[in-house]
Amino acid sequence: MTRNTDLNDTLFDRAKQVIPGGVNSPVRAFKAVGGTPRFIKRAQGAYFWDANDQRFIDYIGSWGPMILGHGHPAVVAAVQQAVTEGFSFGAPTEREIELAEEILKQVPSMEMLRLVSSGTEAGMSAIRLARGATGRSKILKFEGCYHGHADALLVKAGSGLATFGNPTSAGVPPEVVQHTLVLEYNNVQQLEEAFALHGKDMACLMIEPIAGNMNFVRASVPFMQRCRELCSEYGALLVFDEVMTGFRVALGSAQSIYAQAIPGFKPDITVLGKVIGGGMPLAAFGGPRAIMEQMAPLGPVYQAGTLSGNPVATACGLATLREISKPGFFDALSSKTRSLVDGLKAAAAAEGVPFSADCQGGMFGFFLMPELPQNYATVMKTDNARFNALFHGLLDRGVYIAPALYEAGFVSAAHSEQDIADTVTIAREVFRTLSK
């Protein structure tokens, strides 16, 4: 069974004439899995339709933001109202305060925040703030974590702990990443050695607490505890990149989950995006008052944005956050995601396909290997050809997952039990072809 994609093919050919690779963000191009990307015409609830009017159950949700599903009536109404009042003013609005208050209420480690337009911008600004607030230059990140495409963060590990990173993109001068140290995720020993060597020069440690850019890998509790202790001991700031996990894995974000396991746990700076914009360009970074007051116009750390706190984007984000703050929302979403993950595990087991999977709130990941990986190197041992066969098998049958094995998946409130059951049935069919 292969679905007709001729109109997608035509659009892709046209797109490639005017946009590099035909896409405005690389992973959309299906380069890892091969084939023609689907051009989406419209979406509603848990589904979207491509140029050939084929329907897909959507497990990307715009890479996370669409936690309510597509076209939620309360969000659409809020955006429509906002549009009639004006697109952008370049002057403050009450809605920015409302959105900030709503976010701070759920994530108490932040006392103040600043709104920006993308996760990249928020992450980049958080690093500048950490450097400005500490007066230090060095930053620490982990292999497999993505924090946006700012120069200093497009870096892979150097050779050994004493050497800093190498750029992963052309156009990033080595001098720009010379202060970025890259370590293995979940490796306590490396972390301790790195702090012993560089701790007193370290401005911040930046981490995805549940890494969603190497599929789905949790930072272990002991590892996270050491991150917090070492940052505190050496005066470095702990920066939580919750662009993906924020308001997605729990109402209080991933930090609320670590706070349950580690008494008093909180990061110093939090970076948010994706869900807080509900599908519009909106992101934020925030932390304690004393740190945030380092930002211009109060302090010496400069940062600005023409469209920051955009009135239409804030309306969309605010309406989204109000829906997901309703009692029982995350319990229902979590149990749906859990039933998807359990169903996929059972289907893989029934067909004899080595498989492991994990989830939290409305975010999940699965691996074509028997044990959950703990770091990037292990994730990358996945058999690419097998993953691609799985991806295309699902796609042909109307289930859309991320077109790369190092991406997480997302369930929305609009996915019904029937959608989940259908997905599991389809997945079992595809697993059967894999086990042959």
Ligand SMILES: *Cc1c(COP(=O)(O)O)cnc(C)c1O
């Ligand atoms: C998506 C993402 C970013 C980048 O956000 P953009 O809005 O795409 O710039 C940064 N960090 C994490 C963890 C992300 O998942």
